[in-house]
Amino acid sequence: xxxxxxxxxxxxxxxxxxxxxxxxxxxxxxxxxxxxxxxxxxxxxxxxxxxxxxxxxxxxxxxxxxxxxxxxxxxxxxxxxxxxxxxxxxxxxxxxxxxxxxxxxxxxxxxxxxxxxxxxxxxxxxxxxxxxxxxxxxxxxxxxxxxxxxxxxxxxxxxxxxxxxxxxxxxxxxxxxxxxxxxxxxxxxxxxxxxxxxxxxxxxxxxxxxxxxxxxxxxxxxxxxxxxxxxxxxxxxxxxxxxxxxxxxxxxxxxxxxxxxxxxxxxxxxxxxxxxxxxxxxxxxxxxxxxxxxxxxxxxxxxxxxxxxxxxxxxxxxxxxxxxxxxxxxxxxxxxxxxxxxxxxxxxxxxx
Numbered sequence: 001x002x003x004x005x006x007x008x009x010x011x012x013x014x015x016x017x018x019x020x021x022x023x024x025x026x027x028x029x030x031x032x033x034x035x036x037x038x039x040x041x042x043x044x045x046x047x048x049x050x051x052x053x054x055x056x057x058x059x060x061x062x063x064x065x066x067x068x069x070x071x072x073x074x075x076x077x078x079x080x081x082x083x084x085x086x087x088x089x090x091x092x093x094x095x096x097x098x099x100x101x102x103x104x105x106x107x108x109x110x111x112x113x114x115x116x117x118x119x120x121x122x123x124x125x126x127x128x129x130x131x132x133x134x135x136x137x138x139x140x141x142x143x144x145x146x147x148x149x150x151x152x153x154x155x156x157x158x159x160x161x162x163x164x165x166x167x168x169x170x171x172x173x174x175x176x177x178x179x180x181x182x183x184x185x186x187x188x189x190x191x192x193x194x195x196x197x198x199x200x201x202x203x204x205x206x207x208x209x210x211x212x213x214x215x216x217x218x219x220x221x222x223x224x225x226x227x228x229x230x231x232x233x234x235x236x237x238x239x240x241x242x243x244x245x246x247x248x249x250x251x252x253x254x255x256x257x258x259x260x261x262x263x264x265x266x267x268x269x270x271x272x273x274x275x276x277x278x279x280x281x282x283x284x285x286x287x288x289x290x291x292x293x294x295x296x297x298x299x300x301x302x303x304x305x306x307x308x309x310x311x312x313x314x315x316x317x318x319x320x321x322x323x324x325x326x327x328x329x330x331x332x333x334x335x336x337x338x339x340x341x342x343x344x345x346x347x348x349x350x351x352x
Contacts, residue, residue: 130216132208133157135165136174138186139228141202141244143253145194147187150202150257151236152179153228154326156267158349166349167267169326170231171259174209181215182207189220198222200248202241230298230320231264232257262322265329269317269341270348271309279316280305282346287339296322296332299340314348 100107100122111119135155141148154174156167172179190203206219229241236257238244244254271282283305291297298320303313321332334351337344344350 130208130210130218132210132216134174134209135218136172136178136182136207136209137168137225137228138182138205138207139202139225140186140190141248141254142190142194142199143248145199146253147190147194148254148256149183149186150241151228151232152182153231156265156349161348166270167265168228168231169263169265169329170228170235171263171326173326178209178215185215185217189217193220193222200251202245202248204228227266227318230318231266234262234264234320234322235260261324263324263326263329264320264322265326265333267319267321267333267337267349268315269319269337270315271346272348273311273314275309275314275346277309278305279303279307279309282316282342284340284342291336291340297336298322 100120104120107113107119113120134157137153137155139150139152141150151170152172152174153168153170154172155165156169158164158166174182185207186203186205189205190198193203201222202224204219204221204223204225205217208216208218210216224241224245232241237260238255238257247254285305288299291299300318301316302318303316307313307316309316319333319336321329321336323329323332330351337347337350341347341350
């Protein structure tokens with residue numbers, strides 16, 4: 001047997017998630033603790049599989065994945081308690097879900113489990129959905145406790161999608177006022193990290209910009225972004241980001257980049273979750289060779305042309321396009337996808 005600890009944050013109302021039904025949703029007599037009006041702590045007990053799971057065929061793998069629509073629940077259904085409970089029903093009944101029991105030996109070897117005991121427990125954190133019309137990525141680095149600013153990029157917004165922000169472009173089109181506020185928040189976050197020992201490394205910070213002008217910190221990563229580095233190479237002067245990182249590790253203060261006057265856009269090429277087939281069925285192979293000669297286009301293939309799309313394996317390439325302005329880069333992206341992709345209607349993110 002194993003336990004999944006789940007904390008549901010936000011108001012628990014009798015309409016969206018009745019407490020009595022929440023308790024009845026799990027094992028009778030299970031440990032369901034309600035603490036106040038704003039949180040619900042739930043412990044779910046799951047059966048461990050008593051037989052090996054056969055993942056040797058696509059059919060078996062798809063059958064296993066059907067019951068766990070993680071992205072849909074996390075990003076689309078949090079406002080409806082009924083859908084959330086339905087997800088936990090599925091999770092409870094699924095015998096093939098990954099667990100810390102399977103990872104325990106590995107985790108004990110690579111992590112300080114005495115200091116962080118929660119890593120040995122299956123934990124689900126459900127966060128409230130934030131409806132934001134804009135998202136920005138702010139990157140910089142720390143050199144000998146000095147905070148250096150690198151660049152701000154804007155995320156592409158896809159309203160109505162489970163994941164409404166995918167891809168990015170630069171230079172940022174946000175107002176100077178908003179950008180100054182973003183850098184101010186970046187300095188505060190990274191300053192606190194530096195006070196606690198963080199040094200000589202890049203930092204990637206993400207913010208939502210709400211409709212009323214509020215800025216919400218949503219993610220901090222102690223590393224550079226691979227997707228953004230493909231844009232920096234065209235939009236920023238000086239050394240590329242990887243060279244700057246290697247210099248930091250060797251005690252060399254990186255020269256701050258300057259805008260080149262060019263714009264760039266990055267877009268992941270993904271098919272819809274229900275699409276089946278091989279990558280070559282989606283790609284015009286004759287255009288692949290032609291586009292290699294276009295200096296305003298960069299493509300990195302994430303799958304081989306003979307690979308099959310599977311649930312959770314839907315991104316077959318990353319695309320970068322360049323131009324004088326963000327609009328030029330967007331037009332180039334639209335042109336490339338029309339030439340490269342046989343079935344553009346099957347792309348999850350695509351410009352009309």
